[in-house]
Amino acid sequence: MRRWFATAVQRQGAEVCRTIWAVAIQTQAGDYDAVVIGAGFAGLYMVYRLREAGFRVRGLEAGSGVGGTWYWNRYPGARCDSESMYYSYSFLPEFEQEWPLEQRYPTQPVILRYLQTVAGRLDLLKDFTFGSRVDSVRFDDGARRWTVRAGDGLTVTARYVVTATGALSAASRPRFEGAEDFAGQQYSTASWPHEPVPLAGRRVGLIGTGSSGVQVLPELARQAESVTVFQRTAQFVTPARQERLDPRMVELWKANYQEIRRRTKITPGGIPIPSPIRSALEMPAAERTALCEEAWRRGGIWFLDGTFSDAVTSPEVNAIVADFVRSKIGEIIDDPVVAEKLKPRTHAWGTKRVPVGSDYYETYNRPNVSLVDLRADPIERITPAGIRTRSAEHPLDVIVYATGFDALTGSLERLGVIGRDGVRLQDAWAGGPRTYLGLMVPGFPNLFTITGPGSPGVVTNVPVAIEQHVEWIAEFLSYLREHGHDGAEAAPDAADQWTAHVREVADTTLYPTADSWYMGANIPGKPRVFLPYIGGLGVYRRRCDEIAAGGYPGFVLGSSVVAQEAAHGAG
Ligand SMILES: Cc1cc2nc3c(=O)[nH]c(=O)nc-3n(C[C@H](O)[C@H](O)[C@H](O)COP(=O)(O)OP(=O)(O)OC[C@H]3O[C@@H](n4cnc5c(N)ncnc54)[C@H](O)[C@@H]3O)c2cc1C
Numbered sequence: 001m002r003r004w005f006a007t008a009v010q011r012q013g014a015e016v017c018r019t020i021w022a023v024a025i026q027t028q029a030g031d032y033d034a035v036v037i038g039a040g041f042a043g044l045y046m047v048y049r050l051r052e053a054g055f056r057v058r059g060l061e062a063g064s065g066v067g068g069t070w071y072w073n074r075y076p077g078a079r080c081d082s083e084s085m086y087y088s089y090s091f092l093p094e095f096e097q098e099w100p101l102e103q104r105y106p107t108q109p110v111i112l113r114y115l116q117t118v119a120g121r122l123d124l125l126k127d128f129t130f131g132s133r134v135d136s137v138r139f140d141d142g143a144r145r146w147t148v149r150a151g152d153g154l155t156v157t158a159r160y161v162v163t164a165t166g167a168l169s170a171a172s173r174p175r176f177e178g179a180e181d182f183a184g185q186q187y188s189t190a191s192w193p194h195e196p197v198p199l200a201g202r203r204v205g206l207i208g209t210g211s212s213g214v215q216v217l218p219e220l221a222r223q224a225e226s227v228t229v230f231q232r233t234a235q236f237v238t239p240a241r242q243e244r245l246d247p248r249m250v251e252l253w254k255a256n257y258q259e260i261r262r263r264t265k266i267t268p269g270g271i272p273i274p275s276p277i278r279s280a281l282e283m284p285a286a287e288r289t290a291l292c293e294e295a296w297r298r299g300g301i302w303f304l305d306g307t308f309s310d311a312v313t314s315p316e317v318n319a320i321v322a323d324f325v326r327s328k329i330g331e332i333i334d335d336p337v338v339a340e341k342l343k344p345r346t347h348a349w350g351t352k353r354v355p356v357g358s359d360y361y362e363t364y365n366r367p368n369v370s371l372v373d374l375r376a377d378p379i380e381r382i383t384p385a386g387i388r389t390r391s392a393e394h395p396l397d398v399i400v401y402a403t404g405f406d407a408l409t410g411s412l413e414r415l416g417v418i419g420r421d422g423v424r425l426q427d428a429w430a431g432g433p434r435t436y437l438g439l440m441v442p443g444f445p446n447l448f449t450i451t452g453p454g455s456p457g458v459v460t461n462v463p464v465a466i467e468q469h470v471e472w473i474a475e476f477l478s479y480l481r482e483h484g485h486d487g488a489e490a491a492p493d494a495a496d497q498w499t500a501h502v503r504e505v506a507d508t509t510l511y512p513t514a515d516s517w518y519m520g521a522n523i524p525g526k527p528r529v530f531l532p533y534i535g536g537l538g539v540y541r542r543r544c545d546e547i548a549a550g551g552y553p554g555f556v557l558g559s560s561v562v563a564q565e566a567a568h569g570a571g
Helices: 002-012 013-027 041-052 093-098 110-119 212-223 248-253 257-265 285-298 315-332 338-341 462-482 493-509 537-549 560-566
Strands: 029-037 057-061 128-130 134-140 145-150 157-162 184-189 205-208 226-231 369-373 379-383 386-389 393-395 399-403 448-449 489-492 555-557
Touching: 029 041, 029 145, 041 057, 041 110, 041 338, 041 462, 057 157, 093 110, 093 257, 205 212, 205 386, 212 226, 226 386, 248 257, 257 537, 285 315, 315 338, 338 369, 462 537, 489 493
Parallel strands: 029 057, 029 157, 057 128, 157 448, 184 399, 205 226, 205 399, 226 369
Antiparallel strands: 134 145, 145 157, 379 386, 386 393, 489 555
């Protein structure tokens, strides 16, 4: 809305526009059954489901349009690692037949266009206020309603709040001394300008080699005069093998969409590829290598999830996969010194999100690309002319930050949520998040989180998890309405048990051994807790369905019971 306002002021004069703005804000202010925050995959579907179920619902979105991740992350090379076939909604069977599937992985412009088209088709834009960044979400104990305020002055009240703020939307940009004095341009991949960024003839510094850094590097190298990559952690990058899809394949998929979707919903990761059932330790060495080679040749998910049953649970098997990837890096990279720096040795394979790259390693063979290993040569400061590391000054015109996100909890904590008895969400989660099913938090009645901590969201093909959450929440709200309850809250015991279960499942794997964003390790001071649920989406769905069928055990329904239970701290 702000951007629209600025343009309108230029065209029509400030006075007229201020009046229009005030009227617009007043029109959208008011009391609703539910407020949904965010207009990505989750927020769009949540608003649609609630609206169709007869709830008065309002969506609020910080950006000036729909798309979420795909609205903000417009950097060159941005695309999805989930394959086109699976990275979409399943609830629009006619639309999925029409939507063209052209490349193996959908690029950012394609996904943004997809979500814009869905929003238009379902007439969702009228239900959202854009340019509204929520900074206060406060529960009124007496009225049992939430008051939601946004930075643009909009205030709404609602019985229910659903956060669809994204598990990977709160960007993290480390503070480097001197950054404000840099004479060139600085960009974050997570909030890339809408207009093309001129890179030709520029010397670019890229900080960060996670998924976004891996995607952007080859494009920067193609366009810029030079690129210097500042790498803190070498990654196990899997080749994407992006390609145009064979139209006959697409036709076959479309003919079988319903069955594929059905199977997808019960898979562990939201993609219906066969899970490996054999350990590497059961195979002769030659067979293991052949299997890894074949998975590497197919790329993407086939290497990520398609090798051995115990690749992220057995240290011995993990080492086999890690050695295989390091050997591939050695084969691809011309300069052995560069290859050595690129070989990951600080974490087990798969325990940090594995980037899926196109020409990532190959790009280091270009004469205009150089690599700085920050573990050996850390950044001391940013100067007006570039980046100074311990051993050298690197002159630059542009700095690109691909420095990740305060994952899962960041976007929730930035909402300024204050629950029952004036308790801040940050304080409730000071020792790590505590949720029931990743959907509700004790002490925060009628507040639902989509893909928050304790949810399988980020370890799946996310739209599949989002659809499950949205449908479950919509059915729960309808149930509460039908049974005359004015709300629900997670019981403390149920949340404790779920949170312990999330941790126990993680502890059966190697995931907690890595300094990853799954563990909150990329954010200074963040409690070190494994955040998502990795027991599998299919298992999680079954658990949620059983709970719904059983009348929602673990949730305290209705206001009087909430107060009583809360007073006794009971579950
Ligand atoms: C670069 C990148 C690549 C990815 N690749 C994949 C992939 O290959 N496969 C996959 O499954 N997932 C991938 N993801 C995860 C991706 O985030 C999800 O697939 C999906 O887009 C999440 O949708 P969402 O609606 O939950 O959240 P988002 O798309 O993040 O949308 C959240 C929205 O909430 C808004 N918001 C946040 N806080 C506020 C506030 N305070 N006030 C108002 N609005 C607010 C944001 O502006 C944003 O528009 C990727 C993420 C990134 C960043």
